[in-house]
Amino acid sequence: MTKRRRIVLWGAIVFLAWNILTFFVVHRPSSDQQKLEGLQSEVQRQMNNNEALLRDLKKQKDLLNRYRNGNTGVQMDQGGRVNNSVRITHRLQSPAGDVVIPVLVIACNRPTVRRSLDLLVKHRPSEHQFPIIVSQDCGHQETSTVIKSYGDKIAHYIQQPDLSDIPVPPNHKRLQGYYKISRHYKWALNQVFNRLGYGSVLIVEDDLDIAPDFFDYFLSTLPLLQQDSSLWCVSAWNDNGKEHMTDTNRQDLLYRTDFFPGLGWMMLKNLWDELEPKWPASFWDDWMRHPDQRKDRACIRPEICRTSTFGRVGVSKGQYFDKHLKFIKLNTKPFDFTHTDLSYLLKDNYDRRFISEVYRSPQLTVKEVIANQHAEHNVVRVQYKTKEEFKGFAKQLGIMDDLKAGVPRAGYHGIVSFMFKGRRVHLSPPADWTQYDPSWS
Numbered sequence: 001m002t003k004r005r006r007i008v009l010w011g012a013i014v015f016l017a018w019n020i021l022t023f024f025v026v027h028r029p030s031s032d033q034q035k036l037e038g039l040q041s042e043v044q045r046q047m048n049n050n051e052a053l054l055r056d057l058k059k060q061k062d063l064l065n066r067y068r069n070g071n072t073g074v075q076m077d078q079g080g081r082v083n084n085s086v087r088i089t090h091r092l093q094s095p096a097g098d099v100v101i102p103v104l105v106i107a108c109n110r111p112t113v114r115r116s117l118d119l120l121v122k123h124r125p126s127e128h129q130f131p132i133i134v135s136q137d138c139g140h141q142e143t144s145t146v147i148k149s150y151g152d153k154i155a156h157y158i159q160q161p162d163l164s165d166i167p168v169p170p171n172h173k174r175l176q177g178y179y180k181i182s183r184h185y186k187w188a189l190n191q192v193f194n195r196l197g198y199g200s201v202l203i204v205e206d207d208l209d210i211a212p213d214f215f216d217y218f219l220s221t222l223p224l225l226q227q228d229s230s231l232w233c234v235s236a237w238n239d240n241g242k243e244h245m246t247d248t249n250r251q252d253l254l255y256r257t258d259f260f261p262g263l264g265w266m267m268l269k270n271l272w273d274e275l276e277p278k279w280p281a282s283f284w285d286d287w288m289r290h291p292d293q294r295k296d297r298a299c300i301r302p303e304i305c306r307t308s309t310f311g312r313v314g315v316s317k318g319q320y321f322d323k324h325l326k327f328i329k330l331n332t333k334p335f336d337f338t339h340t341d342l343s344y345l346l347k348d349n350y351d352r353r354f355i356s357e358v359y360r361s362p363q364l365t366v367k368e369v370i371a372n373q374h375a376e377h378n379v380v381r382v383q384y385k386t387k388e389e390f391k392g393f394a395k396q397l398g399i400m401d402d403l404k405a406g407v408p409r410a411g412y413h414g415i416v417s418f419m420f421k422g423r424r425v426h427l428s429p430p431a432d433w434t435q436y437d438p439s440w441s
Contacts, residue, residue: 109140131155135188207311220337236264236306239409253303264307406436
């Protein structure tokens with residue numbers, strides 16, 4: 001190698017070495033830089049952890065909201081925490097887009113039917129979806145004038161043609177009104193189903209106020225009736241619906257009940273096809289509560305009533321109204337049932353959750369509940385074994401104590417759920433309960 005080539009080679013080596021040394025000197029992190037980079041890394045790690053925690057909290061919040069909104073694909077434990085081990089197994093199909101549910105108003109001789117009609121017209125979302133049919137008995141002219149004043153806001157105004165007295169047993173002479181009501185119901189329901197051709201009906205009487213979410217409630221529960229053969233009606237009524245007996249923050253809460261509530265209720269045509277041939281001459285509502293009609297089927301009912309009655313004057317002479325009906329709380333805060341999953345009310349889903357919740361609750365005596373002992377428990381159970389115990393405990397706790405064919409008002413599997421001094425109480429039979437005793441009446 002010539003001298004010139006050696007000089008060029010060494011120059012190249014020196015140049016390369018210098019550049020490498022300069023690169024490391026310039027780009028080598030200082031001690032402070034290393035500390036800052038370490039701190040940045042630690043902050044980023046904490047942020048990632050916090051984001052993960054926020055995602056978990058949001059998930060728990062969503063689950064809790066689903067539970068409170070009636071979508072109990074979620075179940076809560078006694079401490080109010082989400083229990084992910086219990087899931088919905090049966091789902092509910094949404095109603096078809098063009099659902100029509102006629103509203104049948106049973107009227108007689110009350111010009112105050114205007115109050116009911118005003119609220120129906122005010123709150124219904126669509127005339128097409130909820131056509132109003134007013135059926136009038138009694139031939140009362142003033143009431144007829146009021147009904148006609150609504151014009152085309154009422155789809156059909158029909159009048160019961162047979163106004164004659166009905167032969168009744170001698171001891172029922174003062175009960176003629178109950179016979180006429182039963183005759184009117186049969187005629188009117190035949191008009192709705194067999195002449196007008198509807199597949200369902202929502203029945204109200206001429207002395208009922210309705211809640212703002214009345215129509216949303218029935219529209220959203222219609223699929224339950226259509227898909228669950230263990231149900232035969234949906235009702236707007238809670239027999240123990242006085243304000244202090246309900247959780248006034250749970251507008252979403254719905255139950256199954258073995259007791260036929262009436263007072264704003266929905267049925268399907270296939271049920272009418274079953275009932276019409278044997279419809280009773282009188283006391284149709286108590287007849288509905290007989291085992292031969294009920295056939296172990298249940299109704300849906302709300303925690304907070306979607307109807308209330310202002311009809312003090314009627315065939316019952318106002319006695320029941322003054323003692324009980326006028327104290328019923330009507331819901332005033334609308335709840336969006338339309339966007340709520342109500343599949344938790346399907347029988348298999350509901351029975352598993354509800355029965356478990358009841359019999360998981362601590363058992364207290366009536367005296368302990370009344371004295372508000374063991375206040376750390378938000379949900380408790382009081383057990384009865386005999387008819388006498390049930391009626392005695394019910395009176396002490398302030399709920400309805402009567403039974404129809406063994407079924408307590410608002411009861412399901414013998415269990416009556418209500419609020420007492422701010423906590424949930426389940427008045428229930430023993431856990432091995434299997435059926436009602438019709439002699440308990």
